Amino acid sequence: MFKVWYHDNKSFAEYLIKITNLSKYNPQIEKISLGRNFAENPDTIQKILYLDIPDAIITYGFPEKPVLGVEFCAEAPSGHDIFQRVARVAASASFGTSFAFIFPEKKWVVREIGGRWDIYNPLPLRALVNISTFHKVPALPFFWEANQISGNESEGFLLTDKEFPNMPDRNSKEMKQFAEFVNLTIAYVLQNRNFEEMMFDPFILERVAWMWDRYHERYRRKPNLFDWSPLTSCRIIKTSELIKLVKEKIGREPNLPHYVVDRAETVVYEPSTRNFRSDPYTGSLVGIDYLTCRNGETVRHRYRNLVIHFPQVSFQKMKSMFVRYYKEECPFRPSNRETDTYLTLHLRDGCRYTKQKELRIYCYIADLLLFRDAALY
DNA sequence: AGTTGTGAGGGAACCATCGC
DNA sequence: GCGATGGTTCCCTCACAACT
Structure with missing residues (x-):
């Protein structure tokens, strides 16, 4: 009845089963199908992958219904890097799938002389509170703890599990909370209670209080939203100024949708990269x-x-x-001779699930994309 | 002068595909 | 099969800025 799907690392699924009540139900482990095999995934899984792919997804019943997405992230939690995983949280939550996002509270970063702790950016916590609130489904962070006494030095002193050396220590306080959350989710699913009701479960209420507490613990050092990454690369302008900016780029009056013109203010995310690339900007955009x-x-x-x-x-x-996608991969390219599930997927959904992540996320999330010399809206 | 946070850019690892 | 190739993802490096 329960299945655990993984993206590229099977040990994520095995760990998840081992440390939670999932082990009581003997769940099957399956790999998420990507690329030309994408159509082999159940429809409900396809849906929550429309922006990005989490490390693991727990489904229940048949046809498989996703009930929990899980992300394990080991990178230093400061700056914008941590935001690069936020699109997958939002995509799951927007289809009613709860989510657990595990990332380091801090990580020791070695420098040429000595080293220092890279400590968590508070904004992902606040972004997750909003994702939970808007989609009425729990999307909770859990800290991957670190310390210099019992942590793994080669992993920035993160506390790693004895049996699964790439995973967080199951005996740490936070991972016990995580396991409790997974168990609670399983209990709600088995009792056929919905996640909207779960938002008022004492465990979740307590966890939300914890999120705000940890948010302010960091935020009060610099109590201005736009002083924290990635909002440091953003500015708020009047929408009338946006129209002027677009006009400069395209040389004529833009015909913007009325709902864009009607909003008085506009947030412009302006990374000064010279490359059109996805990470970390796609996830940051969703966070913003x-x-x-x-x-x-x-x-x-x-x-x-x-x-x-x-x-x-x-x-x-x-x-x-x-x-490049159209010429080499898209089943609609004139030279394509295959009549397989990949073509059928495209006849049904277009290239929603298969084109490059940059194109999917930027175009779905932004009201406008501006380039040096063009505007897309 | 030291501390902290940032973010462009890139390396390593992985993966899919292709031609042999 | 097998190596080459090219794309993607995860994570790290390091210069720099803004502060104390």
């Missing part, structure tokens, strides 16, 4: 949306417009990306 633009479940529920601007990237760079 939930932190400063959204006030509801969908991209239309926004009190501010969300724009991503690549001032140093030409439209040609993006275009070459989707042209």
